[in-house]
Amino acid sequence: MQKTHVARRRATSIAVAAAFVALVGTTISVVPDARPAEAATSQQVEAPDFASEVYGDPWDYSNAEDQNTDEVGTPTSVSAGKLKVALRSGDQVSLVQTVSGSLPYGRDGATKPINASKYTSLSFSMDQPFTRQIGAVYWWTCREKTSACGGGITFPVTAGSHVYDLALSKSSELQGKRPFSGTIVALRVDPVVLPAGKTGTASIDWVRLHGAGGSRAAYPPGTYGGITVAPRPRPVVDSPNPSQGVDLATRQRGKPWVFTSPEAAQGIGIKYATILGYNNAGMTARNSGMYPGDSQLSLPVSRFSASTYHNLSIEYTYDGSYSLKSTAGGGKMARLIWWDPSSTVPQIGNDVLTYSHGNAREIRIDLNAQNDLDEDALDPKLGWSGRTVSALRFDPNEDPGALTWHLRSLHLRADPTAVGSTTIQFHDAAWIPGATATVFVAGDDSNTWRPIADKIAVKQGMNSVPFSIAKLPASKYRVKVTITHPGVASAVGLASSTITMRR
Secondary structure, three states, rough: OOOOOOOOOOOOOOOHHHHOOOOOOEEEEEOOOOOOOOOOOOOEEEEEEEEHHHHHHHHHOOHHHHHHHHHHHOEEEEOOOEEOOOOOOOOEEEEEOOOOOOOOOOOOOOOOOOOOOOOOOEEEEEEOOOEEEEEEEEEEEOOOOOHHEEEEEEEEEEEEEEEEEEEEEOOOOOOOOOOOEEOOOOEEEEEEOOOOOOEEEEEEEEEEEEOOOOOOOOOOOEEEEOOEEOOOOOOOEEOOOHHOOOEEEHHHHOOEEEEOOHHHHHEEEEEEEEEEEEEEEEEEEEEEOHHHHHHHEOOOOOOEOOOOEEEEEEEEEEEEEEEEEEOOOOOOOOEEEEEEEOOOOEEEEEEEOOOOHHHOOEEEOOOOOOEEOOOOOOOOOOOOOOOOOEEEEEOOOOOOOOEEEEEEEEEEEOEEEEEEEEEEEEEEEOOOOOOEEEEEEEEEOOOOEEEEEEEEOOOOEEEEEEEOOOOOOEEEEEEEEEEEEEOOEEEEEOOOOOOEEOO
């Protein structure tokens, strides 16, 4: 089947001139970038930070996940604990990004939005060469990122290394002047707004979207000018997780779709692509044929319950850069297509954006969590959750050019299951000696969290706690872990999957 769907570009065009409004009503603090001192005279606790609490990973640029460089307006790199941004007309850094018309996953703001009542200020340490210029912060409350759902502020920049502390709750002055309140699905920083022809480089050490605290609470943990910033806990629940569930292909054919050899591809129908070979990167293929922008893999399946097998994961990369243009070199998206036996009409899944090179991550999507269908899907629109799937297709790429791509694996998994007992595993990504934890579970039909281990000592690295239903009903259980540091408030981590406990 050749889809009539055409890749659409969804972008917001904002004139650079709009950033040069008067800095009236905006509270901004710019202080020299304080370096750690040898000794401290007082202590503060780091403020609640969005990336630390929601991602379990602060924007400290210690790893590539801290910034998707495909979503930056100018050449950008993450290395040696710094984000290097080319400053020129149109420079912009999307801290939280979302793209309307795509199926959200990972750190997309539609799945992990900002609670503007909790995280009210943006602070960052930046070294840049310009003075008598401004920067700007933009935010949106809708995935379309229209001016009507957008707001923002501007701030003066100062040459050299400085910490910028911006109160986002103050008067909004950009776009539709939407206040920073409610749920924010996209957040962008333009480090320096420059006219055409003016260029430079900005080096950003860290960014914090944070709540209230002391004078240095917005800083990462460390010692600054005689003040020690103590770390808040960062609990991460490692098990249960979606990868522990039963895999559909393994259940039905005895082996998973891991395409590192020709044997894994047996029975798969391939259209509009030429297979070039197999290796540790997986199946390597090139878009080809009459419709090169519609490469298709028909996956052999027997009928299965979509509600049971709903955890989709894909390991996939391609050669070349990221673009959503409808010309050769664009169309960097994939999609899932399926059939319900009650209809001959294919159910066309929404665009799954695929990023390039160091920005490529294992794609993980809970297909029961949202409406998965493309806006242009054909009638009847049956969706995924609650349906029976009788046929399944994966379209890895919609680039109309001769793109080379690499598909290593595709899994559809059920939620993990255990009989009688299991082990909960977790770690504290900001561990310090003296940390303690409490582990809770809640049945699928209950809002009551029941402790199964209370105030246990947390060791560095992985921690394990047994969970038995000897005195509990068989059910689907949610898991959460709270960790407390001495003298610091507790923080909560939730498991990324429920676990079905059976007798």
